[in-house]
Amino acid sequence: MNPLAGLDAHLVVSRGDEFTLDIRLRVPRGKTVALLGPNGAGKSTVVAALAGLLPLEQGHIALDGRTLDDPDDGVLVPAEERGVGVVFQDYVLFPHLTVVDNVAFGLRSRNVKRGPSTAEAKRWLERFGIADLAGRKPGDLSGGQAQRVALARALITDPDLLLLDEPLAALDATTRVDLRRTLTDHLAQFSGPRMVITHDPTEAFLLADEIHVIENGAITQVGTPDDIRLRPRTPYIADLAGSNLFIGTAHEGTVTVGDHQISVADRHIDGPVLAAVNPRAIVISLAEPGGSSRNSWNTRVERIEHYGDRVRLQTGAPLPLTAEITPAALDDLRIAEGSPVWVSIKATEISVERD
Amino acid sequence: MTSKSTSPRRRQQPPIALVILAVAGIAVFIVPLIGLLARTPWRDLPALLTSDVVVDALRISFIASIGATAISAVLGVPLAWLLARVEFPGRSIVRGLVVLPLVLPPVVGGAALLFALGRRGIIGGPLHQMTGLVLPFSIWGVVIAATFVAMPFLVITVEGALRNLDPRFEGAAATLGAGRWTVLRRVTLPMIGPSLAAGLALAWARALGEFGATITFAGNLQGRTQTLPLAVFVALETDRGAAVALSLIMVVISLTVLIVLRERWWRPL
Known part of the structure; x- marks a missing residue:
């Protein structure tokens, strides 16, 4: 190129x-x-x-x-x-022009005649599946x-x-x-x-x-x-990129991401979904967690990064995640990059929306 | 009319003193109209309306008010655009000057016009020497006097509309390939259309009613510079019937304009 x-x-x-x-x-x-x-x-x-x-x-x-x-x-x-x-x-x-005139505006400004401009604008409306809106005003x-x-x-x-x-x-x-x-x-x-x-x-x-x-x-x-x-690389990006985001398929409270399955609270959603998990909602532990959390697996810490008063962990397969913990928690866990850990997420902490 | 408010609040009675004053306020508008209608010589009206004085005044007023409105539009819209969109030193002074005719006694405006554009005025003098044109006491004088008092209405109305117009609309038009004129013609003017129309209507109405500046600058010559308001003033001394007829014409014109504009144009104001 x-x-x-x-x-x-x-x-x-x-x-x-x-x-x-x-x-x-x-x-x-x-x-x-x-x-x-x-x-x-x-x-x-x-x-x-x-x-x-x-x-x-x-x-x-x-x-x-x-x-x-x-x-x-x-x-x-x-x-x-x-x-x-x-x-x-x-x-x-443009609120004073109809939809088709809005779309034709660029051609009319280039001195294309009204007839051909309108015809071309209608073709574009058809392409976007909104041909029936041609005569409406933007306010509607x-x-x-x-x-x-x-x-x-x-x-x-x-x-x-x-x-x-x-x-x-x-x-x-x-x-x-x-x-x-x-x-x-x-x-x-x-x-x-x-x-x-x-x-x-x-x-x-x-x-x-x-x-x-x-x-x-x-x-x-x-x-x-x-x-x-x-x-x-900056706290701002860490924050905004914070959510762990997966594209998967939901069926009866289970979302399949690749060949991994996670449980979610919403049992009614079905089909392609986006699942998001806040890094702070991810629990990192050394021993296998008991209790109600059905989403837990054994993996390794791939990366540890410090952002002032918090620490971000990258965990590995089967479902790479970003988790956020406090520096004190990191000290308690005594983990380093490469350490084996358990990851667990409550089903209620996973937000699911239709994709 | 009851609101959809969930609390079952009783309708409050407005304070009685306020209502009395408000009714008195309405009377201020109504009583003169009643007086006018009561004195109207309905039987002689057709003859009065077709008399020379009335027809001449109608013609002069029509030409002068339309002319003043047209000049106000041609000069006032660019001026409004400049005031709204271009930052330049002394902008607030210019804006003050534009509004001045609104508060200045029209007679003073007429005198000022005479000193500037009269046959011995600082501009009128050279103009007369070069072209032989004499502005005062001519139909041009009537038009200029009316423009002087009417244009501020157009400028402030249009400037307000331009300030309220999101500049992104014009930016969007430019990115679509529209040059300045196309943007003005196809986006700016149509989008401020209601305010422009209201400004034109206000300017025209003000021009139609103009008295003080006109009589000072253009005089009061029947068939040349005598407008409807001037004719009313003269007729009050000479022919009451004609004065009433002329007044009635102006009331009808004003009401018609109000009714026509109310629905379409005055709402956005």
């Missing part, structure tokens, strides 16, 4: 005296990179800079080898000529419908880069689960580089091939979702 294909950016923007954003990003074509960070970390500044709504102070933005912004060379391509498609947070659909759409309209509106202009700003944040919990899958499918229809900007680790883990963690204007860790989840 052409080494210049995709997004190559070094963004430097300051906001007041306090805050400076300074990050480097590489997003190859066909890949989804998530920019994951807390509110105030500079995520919206990144969106604005890439979209052309905020000029850089230093650095550069290049897309498929074409420079979009370079203050040193005096290059600044305006937003309307960039070819950067954006699905904004809350979608920002559900969150999930609005998201698809926003995605169609961004993709119809065949952009060279797709930015999704908190794509699932505006949705309620059940819709989020439903839409994550369709969103993944729809993203696959776009062959260029994709960026998901989010504060939600689940969103990042499930949509992205690679995660860049942004904290206070700087990238603090880059890695695959598993890297980030299992080997967090």
